Amino acid sequence: MELSSYLYKAVDAIRQWEASWGAFAPHDAMAADAGRVEEALGRYLERLEGNYPFFHPRYAGQMLKPPHPAAVVGYLAAMLINPNNHALDGGPPTGAMEKEVVRRLAGLFSFPEDALGHLTGGGTMANLEALFVARQLHPDRAVAFSADAHYTHARMCDVLGLATVEVEADGEGRMRLDRLEEAIETREVGTVVVTAGTTGVGVVDPIAEIAALAAAHGVRVHVDAAYGGFFALLAGEEGSSPLGASTRRHLRAIASCDSVAIDPHKHGLQPYGCGCILFRDPGVGRFYKHDSPYTYFTSNELHLGEISLECSRPGAAAGALWLTLEVLPLEPGRGLGPILAASLRAARDWHERLHTAELLAPYQAPELDIVTFFPRARPHAVSAVDEAAAALFRRAMDDPEDPLFLSVLRVDAGRLAAASAPGLHLDRPTARVLRSVLMKPEHERYVPHLHETVSRHAAAILSEPKRRSGSA
Numbered sequence: 001m002e003l004s005s006y007l008y009k010a011v012d013a014i015r016q017w018e019a020s021w022g023a024f025a026p027h028d029a030m031a032a033d034a035g036r037v038e039e040a041l042g043r044y045l046e047r048l049e050g051n052y053p054f055f056h057p058r059y060a061g062q063m064l065k066p067p068h069p070a071a072v073v074g075y076l077a078a079m080l081i082n083p084n085n086h087a088l089d090g091g092p093p094t095g096a097m098e099k100e101v102v103r104r105l106a107g108l109f110s111f112p113e114d115a116l117g118h119l120t121g122g123g124t125m126a127n128l129e130a131l132f133v134a135r136q137l138h139p140d141r142a143v144a145f146s147a148d149a150h151y152t153h154a155r156m157c158d159v160l161g162l163a164t165v166e167v168e169a170d171g172e173g174r175m176r177l178d179r180l181e182e183a184i185e186t187r188e189v190g191t192v193v194v195t196a197g198t199t200g201v202g203v204v205d206p207i208a209e210i211a212a213l214a215a216a217h218g219v220r221v222h223v224d225a226a227y228g229g230f231f232a233l234l235a236g237e238e239g240s241s242p243l244g245a246s247t248r249r250h251l252r253a254i255a256s257c258d259s260v261a262i263d264p265h266k267h268g269l270q271p272y273g274c275g276c277i278l279f280r281d282p283g284v285g286r287f288y289k290h291d292s293p294y295t296y297f298t299s300n301e302l303h304l305g306e307i308s309l310e311c312s313r314p315g316a317a318a319g320a321l322w323l324t325l326e327v328l329p330l331e332p333g334r335g336l337g338p339i340l341a342a343s344l345r346a347a348r349d350w351h352e353r354l355h356t357a358e359l360l361a362p363y364q365a366p367e368l369d370i371v372t373f374f375p376r377a378r379p380h381a382v383s384a385v386d387e388a389a390a391a392l393f394r395r396a397m398d399d400p401e402d403p404l405f406l407s408v409l410r411v412d413a414g415r416l417a418a419a420s421a422p423g424l425h426l427d428r429p430t431a432r433v434l435r436s437v438l439m440k441p442e443h444e445r446y447v448p449h450l451h452e453t454v455s456r457h458a459a460a461i462l463s464e465p466k467r468r469s470g471s472a
């Protein structure tokens with residue numbers, strides 16, 4: 001999809017629509033000097049060149065990539081009008097589109113037809129809304145989450161004044177069921193937060209078992225699927241799926257949970273500013289009740305501002321997601337499905353290569369599309385692994401011929417030893433390892449090059465005479 005021609009088409013269409021309302025003279029105060037615009041734009045574009053190449057498969061670091069052209073065109077067209085999805089009066093078309101995309105996202109998790117939800121500024125806001133509802137329902141009961149859950153849960157519980165229970169994670173970063181059971185039996189837990197795809201290594205908590213345990217104790221379950229939620233597309237029972245059987249089972253179990261946060265601005269091809277919260281029980285809308293003297297005058301239908309903690313929200317975000325899902329539907333076999341499947345295959349392929357590599361070793365097998373690994377440093381000690389990983393990260397990025405961008409993850413030394421480096425001398429409590437989120441389908445063909453390049457850097461680093469100790 002070639003962006004420029006569609007951008008012109010969108011701008012022209014909106015300008016024509018504007019013209020249909022009758023001509024008026026723009027105010028002089030709005031005029032901008034053409035020379036000044038040229039000059040400032042030049043400087044602006046130059047400054048943007050300071051970015052890392054998120055669009056290119058050589059960027060294999062954090063969860064970052066540009067939006068799909070459909071999202072850009074959809075966003076731009078609506079942004080020229082700038083509807084505010086706070087109320088239907090702020091922009092009836094994008095308000096209606098928001099309800100449609102929310103319904104589709106609810107369908108992704110087999111939530112009921114009348115599930116309540118809306119778009120948010122991102123995963124943080126979506127999770128905050130879920131925890132806010134958790135507090136309204138159980139003001140005196142704690143929220144339990146795993147030690148490997150996103151840090152936002154502890155922070156937002158603090159904001160809301162909610163007690164928390166941190167539940168230990170297992171060696172791969174999944175919430176331990178036995179520890180959760182202990183927590184539920186010894187503490188007044190009102191809600192448990194499970195993660196469908198942890199931000200660090202991308203593992204899915206045992207949601208099926210947790211949901212059953214929680215139901216038996218009258219505890220609510222909120223799913224933080226900000227990063228991993230879209231993989232539920234590939235969790236169907238039939239046909240071949242690049243997801244493992246247990247991953248599919250746990251993603252399907254989201255259907256029985258009380259709320260879900262999902263980020264279209266991560267795996268949904270959207271620009272930043274697009275998260276979503278979904279509630280199974282539409283009755284929770286009562287907690288948002290408020291009277292605003294400013295809005296809500298043209299319709300008796302539900303205004304999304306009535307069920308959202310945020311007030312003004314971009315109608316353009318809803319429009320962008322709507323257009324994207326029309327072009328690339330939420331289906332396993334076309335649209336978004338094959339994009340996600342390619343990322344999963346890329347991660348598995350790289351993991352296989354790391355497994356048999358001479359100078360590199362995988363930290364953990366990828367459950368979704370995050371690959372983690374470390375250099376086989378000598379001496380066989382945590383400090384050596386840590387320093388070699390940091391050096392490799394730098395060296396790959398600084399290579400002027402063929403730069404490659406990874407990210408670094410700090411892991412527990414005991415876990416590192418247990419998972420993948422038996423006999424490792426534990427001379428430090430934590431170590432940095434390398435982490436790559438392979439979230440672009442183009443990574444599938446690029447993995448051989450990624451692996452060769454990283455192996456070459458590892459060889460150079462590991463053959464260097466002993467570096468200054470403590471150089472990090």
Ligand SMILES: *Cc1c(COP(=O)(O)O)cnc(C)c1O
Binds near residue numbers: 121150
């Ligand atoms: C990214 C992420 C968040 C935070 O979402 P933002 O969109 O960055 O606000 C929360 N939880 C998980 C699991 C995430 O991956």
